[in-house]
Amino acid sequence: MTAPFDIAHAGSANKGSDAPATPRNVPNRGGAPNPSAADLKAKFGTAIRRVDVVWGETNVYVAPEAALDIIRWLHDDASQQYDYLVDVTAVEYRDLEQPIEVVWHLRSLPYRRFLRVKAQLTKNRPLEIPSVWSIYKSADWLERECFDMFGITFVGHPDLRRILMWEQYREGFPLRKDFPLRGRFSRAEQLRQALAANPEARYSMEELTIADAFEDLPTDMRQRLRGGERTGE
């Protein structure tokens, strides 16, 4: 039997001089920016607010409303091909005056490039940003997590629910700086809520529409669900 798969030598040092190497002595500021940054500036003009290079990685600050178009162009354009969304997350600074940043880490597998796209959201307005789910399916859970932890609404996400915290969680958004480390509620209140929760009610509305599951619920829960409650509490 022949080997049922290829052993690839991708990027191996044996394969010529274009192989990537471990970065050394990376400067704090400056250095060669990712070539995509200049392309973005030429293409989108003022929607690209700022470009800087920190520790060898290029940060591109974009206007929040243009973020979707910019990322779609980065994904679709043949000269960019950022086909891999590594991460979607947000940063809130300790200085509460500073805006919250939504951060996309993008990789171009064909060109072996890494780009960090950032959009700043001021806090005096609702935290909303377009979802990139329509471009990358990997954004599904990453955006849900970001919503869960920071309360940023990703407009256009098909199923923006909490993911790590449970749906009945009422204490707010844990990774925000105004959220205390021990939680907003007292231990006694947290315990009371945990004990009062109905473990049978841990199904989302979407699941309850499946088949006869709805009919199997206790009567009181069915009534409350008909009344518009998302899940039992």
Place this chain on the structure above:
Amino acid sequence: MATQKRTVDVALSTTGVDAQGRPQRVPLVTADDGSPVAVEAPPMVEPDLAGEHMLINIGPQHPATHGVLRLVLELDGETVVRCIPHVGYLHCGFEKLGEYRQYNQILPLTDREDYLNSMGNNVGHVMTAERLFGIEITERCKVLRVIACELSRIASHLVWLGTTCIDIGAFTPFLWAFQQREYIYDLIELWVGARLTPTITRVGGLAADIPDGWMDNLRNFIAKFPNTVEEIDRMLTKNGIWVGRTVGLGILTPEEAVNYGLSGPMLRASGVAYDVRKDFPYYDYETYDFDVPVGTNGDVYDRYLVRMEELRQSVRIVEQAIKRLPDGPINVDDPRVILPNKSKATSEMESMIHHFKLVMEGPRPPLGEAYVAMESPKGEKGYYMVSDGTSKPVRWRIRPPSFVNLSAIPKMVEGHLLSDVIAINASIDIVMGEIDR
């Protein structure tokens, strides 16, 4: 007394035939004196189940979900129509906790997120922290960290192999795999004293240098370990049951795999040759001679083959690392992060102040941010840190490969049988500690 052969007549009360024409049988009921009593057969009416879907809940307390994963499945007969995964049962708030800790104090958290790859996580965390400090670690430290990463990868893949075998119904490879894993943990125990959560690195170096004779133990292990891989390979790769339970399940095309953000063996089994060690190398991985196995079909069987080959390649890397391990210090000579030695700290004023400041305030990186990825056994694991110049990060983010890999599970299981859900879920190699963090 010789036992007499005897025949017992069993009277079956047969009252007719059912809808399929089979004789209907009801249990024999005897009266007090032992005589059979005829009972009425219950009416046998086959319910019409066509089009009726069933809701099945697997987990969070289920041994085959590899932790506290919960899957809500909609079934049509035995076929999965829809799968809704629920995670978060193990959420510990590590990312929040990290914002309240100094860079070295975060290390125990990294042990506990992906607890099968704790040494790899330690390395990944300090790699990002060192980028943030602008530190170049010593050559010896680099090679030791590569050894730690690869041992960690072997241990993690062995757990994956063992538990997947259990899920699919093979018990023996589980024992073989876990025995080898014990040897790795013995090695780690010799090195730093802990087994599962070793906290092996520090910013700028390592917790400890390897003890005398440790390399011989490692060479011993590396010499014997491939036998186990070959044994398991002989046991499973051409095994009809194994092949039958894994081939053609959970197929993802290369385009889908990239779009779903999969990484590690999951992505490579789908035919995308992306390995962080090759494409964005760290610790001179580009100078090690090793191959990246890439599958063609993207099914559970290919993921198994890829991981088996990675075990062999990791052995190759460790062998090369043993050969090139240089002498020298393990910690950088950088007073910003490394404590002065004890005798100096108790005898010299400057060293004492320095020691005090480092312990009480912690090292302070300059303003900046860094994302450094590494190839963990599960895939691309990255740490993203933002520093505002204080000794604690503003944001400490883990890019969890199993979290992103798991998000493709609805895509993979829909249309397959319920029993295949277990095999597909096992093939993702999830660790809930990392998914929920």
